[in-house]
Amino acid sequence: MNECLVCKGKLREQQVTRMQEYGGHWVLIENLPALVCQQCGETYYTPQAHDRVIDLITGGAEPVGVETVAVLDASA
Template sequence: MTEQKCLYCQGRLALRRVNRLQPYGNRWILIENLPAWVCTQCGERYYTPQVHDYVVNLLRCNSSPQRTEVVKVYDAIQVTTEIPV
């Protein structure tokens, strides 16, 4: 996969460790240090099938996390944009 380019911008991909915030049910799950190929230009992340399976399995088996964090949640619904939605 080393020679592959970003699908969006044709940028170079580099293997990195990333933190992935994953919605699950009506909660969020944070997975730290997940290996991913990251576009050095636009930051798009690509996961290998093995990493994808790891995430699916992690969510499915509901095992004990390393730690639990309290997350502050803000709603930006009042922020208007120039572009009509």
């Protein structure tokens, strides 16, 4: 895949940070390879990157850091 499905922009491989929920908790995965649209910013994950995320969050990987995340309510 080398073309964005949203805007047909050019995709480039980049390392991104992904937020993923697992078991009621959110985790941040840093330095995940992904294809990012250079035009609209849409991010596409390869099946390998997806598997890597599952491995990390189910394999009990030691966190490299802990962040506090602000929760906002869009319905208010």
